[in-house]
Amino acid sequence: MERTPEKVPKKFNSRMQARLLLVFCVITVLLLGLIGRLIYINQTNGDRYTKQVLSRQSYVSSVLPYKRGDILDRNGTVLARSELQYRLILDPKQLLENEDCIAPTIEALEKNFNIKAETIQTILQDKDKQNSQYVIVEKNLKYEDVQTYKTTTEDDEKVLGVWFEEEYVRTYPYKSLACDVIGFTSTDNTGYFGIEEYYNDELNGVNGREYGYYDASLNIDRTVKEAENGDSIVSTIDANVQRIIQEHIIAFNTEFGSKSIGVLVMNPNTGEIIAMASNQEYNLNSPRSLKGIVPADELATMTDEQKTEALNTLWKNDVISSGFEPGSTFKPVTVAAALEEGLLTEKDTFYCDGGEEVGGSYIRCSKIVGHGKLALGEALMYSCNDALMQIAAVEGKDIFHKYQKSLGFGSKTGIDLPGEEAGIIIALDKLNSTELATSSFGQSFNTTMIQLAAAYSSLVNGGYYYQPHVVKEIVNDKGATIKTYDNLLVRQTASETTSEFLQKYLYQTVETGTAKGAQVEGYAVGGKTGTAQKYPREAKTYVVSFVGQVPAINPEMVIYVMIDEPQNVVKQADSSIATKLASRILTEILPALGIYPEGEINYLLPTEDEIANSQGAESNNADVLGYTTKEESDNQAAESTTGETGTTEGTTGTTEGTTGTTEGTTGTAEGTTGTTEGTTGTTEGTTGTTEGTTGTAE
Numbered sequence: 289m290e291r292t293p294e295k296v297p298k299k300f301n302s303r304m305q306a307r308l309l310l311v312f313c314v315i316t317v318l319l320l321g322l323i324g325r326l327i328y329i330n331q332t333n334g335d336r337y338t339k340q341v342l343s344r345q346s347y348v349s350s351v352l353p354y355k356r357g358d359i360l361d362r363n364g365t366v367l368a369r370s371e372l373q374y375r376l377i378l379d380p381k382q383l384l385e386n387e388d389c390i391a392p393t394i395e396a397l398e399k400n401f402n403i404k405a406e407t408i409q410t411i412l413q414d415k416d417k418q419n420s421q422y423v424i425v426e427k428n429l430k431y432e433d434v435q436t437y438k439t440t441t442e443d444d445e446k447v448l449g450v451w452f453e454e455e456y457v458r459t460y461p462y463k464s465l466a467c468d469v470i471g472f473t474s475t476d477n478t479g480y481f482g483i484e485e486y487y488n489d490e491l492n493g494v495n496g497r498e499y500g501y502y503d504a505s506l507n508i509d510r511t512v513k514e515a516e517n518g519d520s521i522v523s524t525i526d527a528n529v530q531r532i533i534q535e536h537i538i539a540f541n542t543e544f545g546s547k548s549i550g551v552l553v554m555n556p557n558t559g560e561i562i563a564m565a566s567n568q569e570y571n572l573n574s575p576r577s578l579k580g581i582v583p584a585d586e587l588a589t590m591t592d593e594q595k596t597e598a599l600n601t602l603w604k605n606d607v608i609s610s611g612f613e614p615g616s617t618f619k620p621v622t623v624a625a626a627l628e629e630g631l632l633t634e635k636d637t638f639y640c641d642g643g644e645e646v647g648g649s650y651i652r653c654s655k656i657v658g659h660g661k662l663a664l665g666e667a668l669m670y671s672c673n674d675a676l677m678q679i680a681a682v683e684g685k686d687i688f689h690k691y692q693k694s695l696g697f698g699s700k701t702g703i704d705l706p707g708e709e710a711g712i713i714i715a716l717d718k719l720n721s722t723e724l725a726t727s728s729f730g731q732s733f734n735t736t737m738i739q740l741a742a743a744y745s746s747l748v749n750g751g752y753y754y755q756p757h758v759v760k761e762i763v764n765d766k767g768a769t770i771k772t773y774d775n776l777l778v779r780q781t782a783s784e785t786t787s788e789f790l791q792k793y794l795y796q797t798v799e800t801g802t803a804k805g806a807q808v809e810g811y812a813v814g815g816k817t818g819t820a821q822k823y824p825r826e827a828k829t830y831v832v833s834f835v836g837q838v839p840a841i842n843p844e845m846v847i848y849v850m851i852d853e854p855q856n857v858v859k860q861a862d863s864s865i866a867t868k869l870a871s872r873i874l875t876e877i878l879p880a881l882g883i884y885p886e887g888e889i890n891y892l893l894p895t896e897d898e899i900a901n902s903q904g905a906e907s908n909n910a911d912v913l914g915y916t917t918k919e920e921s922d923n924q925a926a927e928s929t930t931g932e933t934g935t936t937e938g939t940t941g942t943t944e945g946t947t948g949t950t951e952g953t954t955g956t957a958e959g960t961t962g963t964t965e966g967t968t969g970t971t972e973g974t975t976g977t978t979e980g981t982t983g984t985a986e
C-alpha cells in the first residue's frame with residue numbers, strides 16, 4: 289500500500305506576523321535614518337563631497353613662466369627687458385550656468401579694466417564660445433591692476449568665471465636703438481638676430497610648475513616648483529654713443545643720401561664694440577612691421593615673399609654681414625707687413641710716376657701725374673698706390689698673404705653675433721702679380737666692416753689682435769656675475785715699433801695728408817681714407833670710407849665710417865664725405881666716451897728736416913682732398929692753381945682736370961677709371977671672381 293504523505297497546512301500565525309512587522313519597522317527606521325543622514329550631509333557638506341569626488345578628476349597644474357634676462361648697455365641702461373603682464377581669461381560656460389552672476393561680473397570688469405559690457409555680452413552670446421571655459425578677453429594687463437581687481441572682488445560670490453594667466457612680454461624701451469646688435473624675440477622667447485639670438489640660451493630660463501589636488505577642505509594642496517629666471521647680458525654698447533651715430537646716419541641720408549651707410553665704434557684695446565649701426569633701422573617692438581620703412585603704396589602691393597625679403601634685408605647686420613672692397617683703408621696692413629719682416633724701414637723711399645706696369649696691365653695711382661718721391665710714411669699719408677704696389681712686390685705674395693690672414697681677412701672674427709660673413713681674399717696660389725699689386729691698396733678682395741676695424745685696431749694698439757665682441761659679462765637674476773669677456777686677445781700681429789710708426793703716420797694723414805676732413809678741433813685724430821670702385825667698374829659707383837683712431841697715439845677708440853654710393857656729391861669717388869661724417873660723429877662721441885680735447889696739438893707734426901726730405905709730398909700739397917658738397921667744391925676748384933694735366937696713359941679714364949677744375953688739378957682723381965681690366969682673381973672659399981681690378985683708390 290502506498291502511503292500518501294500527510295499534508296500539513298502551514299499557518300501564518302500571529303506570532304509570525306508580529307516578527308515580520310518588527311523586521312519591517314526596523315528596516316523602515318534604518319532607511320529613514322539613512323535618508324535623513326544623507327539629506328543632512330548634502331545640506332551641510334554636499335560641496336565638500338562633490339568636490340572630493342570631482343577632484344579625483346581635476347588635477348591642478350599650471351606653468352609658472354620664467355623671466356627672460358635683460359640686455360643692458362655697458363653703463364647699466366636697460367635695452368631689452370621682459371615685463372610680467374597678465375591675460376584676462378573668461379569662462380563663459382560657468383558664467384552662463386550662473387546667470388545671476390553675469391551682471392555683477394560685467395560690472396567688475398568694466399570698473400577695473402575698462403572692458404565694455406558689450407564685449408562680454410558678445411562673447412556670452414557667441415554660440416562658439418558659450419561652452420568654452422577659456423576665452424582671452426584682454427592682454428598685457430599690469431600686475432597692480434590685476435591685484436586691485438583680485439582684492440576688490442575676493443569676497444564677492446557674484447563675480448565669477450574670470451581668471452588670469454601670467455606672461456612675460458619682451459619690450460625694448462629705446463625702440464630702434466642698437467637694433468642690429470640687440471635683435472628681437474618671438475612670443476615663445478626665441479631670439480632672432482643680435483644678442484637675442486646669439487645668447488638665447490643664456491637669456492632663457494626654465495619654466496616652473498604649480499600642481500596638486502583639492503584637499504578635504506576644498507583648498508588646492510599645491511606643490512610649487514619655482515621658475516628659474518634667465519641670465520642678463522651686459523653688452524659693451526654705449527647707448528649714448530649708439531644714439532649719436534644713429535642720429536648722424538639719418539641726418540647724413542637726409543642731407544646727402546646713399547645706398548647704405550655703416551658706422552662702427554670700438555675700443556682697440558679690448559675688442560669691445562661701443563656702437564654699431566647701419567642706415568637700415570627698425571623698431572624692435574614691432575620688428576615685423578614694414579610700415580614707415582617701405583612707402584605705403586608700395587607696401588600695399590607687395591607679395592608675402594617680397595615682404596619676407598624686405599624684412600630679412602632690414603634685420604641683417606651689414607657691419608658684420610656685408611662684404612665690400614675696402615680700398616686704401618687697407619694700406620696700413622701692407623705697410624705693417626714690410627716693417628715686421630724687416631724688408632723696409634721708415635727711411636726707405638719710393639718713386640711714383642703715376643702708375644706701374646704689372647703682369648701685363650698698367651695700374652694707375654690715384655694721382656695720375658705721380659706723387660714723385662715718397663718716404664714710407666708719406667706713401668700712407670698721400671695714399672700712393674704706386675708706392676704700395678712696390679711695397680707689396682718687395683714682400684712677395686707669401687708674406688703679403690700671411691699678413692692678410694693674420695690680420696683676420698678672409699675669416700670670421702668670431703664676433704658674438706649671428707650672421708657674420710668671412711669676406712673673400714685671393715687664395716695664395718691664385719695671387720699673381722697683378723692681384724698682389726691691387727690687393728696692396730685694398731682692391732680685388734672683400735672684407736666686412738668688423739674685419740677691417742678689428743685689423744686696424746690691432747695695428748694702432750701696439751700690435752694686439754682682440755676678438756671683437758658685443759658682450760661684457762653675463763649676470764644671473766640675483767645680480768651676480770657668472771661670466772666675463774675681458775680677455776679676448778687672439779694673437780700679436782705686429783710689434784710695438786711697427787704700431788708706433790703707423791700711429792704717427794696715420795696721425796699725419798689726418799693732419800696734413802688725404803684725411804684732413806676727419807680733424808676734430810682739440811683732438812689728435814689719426815686715420816686713413818678709402819675709396820673703392822664697385823663692380824661693374826663701368827658703373828663708376830664707389831664705396832668711400834674712413835677708419836681712424838683717437839687719440840692718434842695710444843688710442844682709446846677706433847671709428848670706421850663706410851658710405852656706399854654717396855649721393856648728391858660732386859664726385860662720388862671722394863672719400864672726404866666719409867671724413868666729414870666721421871668728424872661730425874667724433875665731435876659728439878669723444879666727450880661722451882670721456883675722451884677730452886688735448887688743446888693745441890703739434891707734437892706729432894713732422895719736423896722741418898722731415899718736410900725738407902719729402903720733396904715728392906711737397907709737390908702734392910694741392911693734392912689733399914677738399915670737400916664734396918657742391919658749394920664747397922666751387923671753392924675748392926678756385927683754390928686749385930697748379931693746373932696739372934691729368935694724363936690718362938691708355939686708360940679709359942677721362943682727363944677732366946685740364947681746365948683746372950676738381951679732378952685732374954687737385955690730383956686726387958679717384959674717379960678716373962683704372963685700366964687693368966680683365967685680371968681675374970679666383971677667390972678663396974667661393975666661386976666669386978674679381979674681374980677687372982682697377983687702380984682707382986686714392
Ligand SMILES: [Zn+2]
Pocket residue numbers: 640641642653654655658659660671672673674675
Ligand atoms: Zn702715387
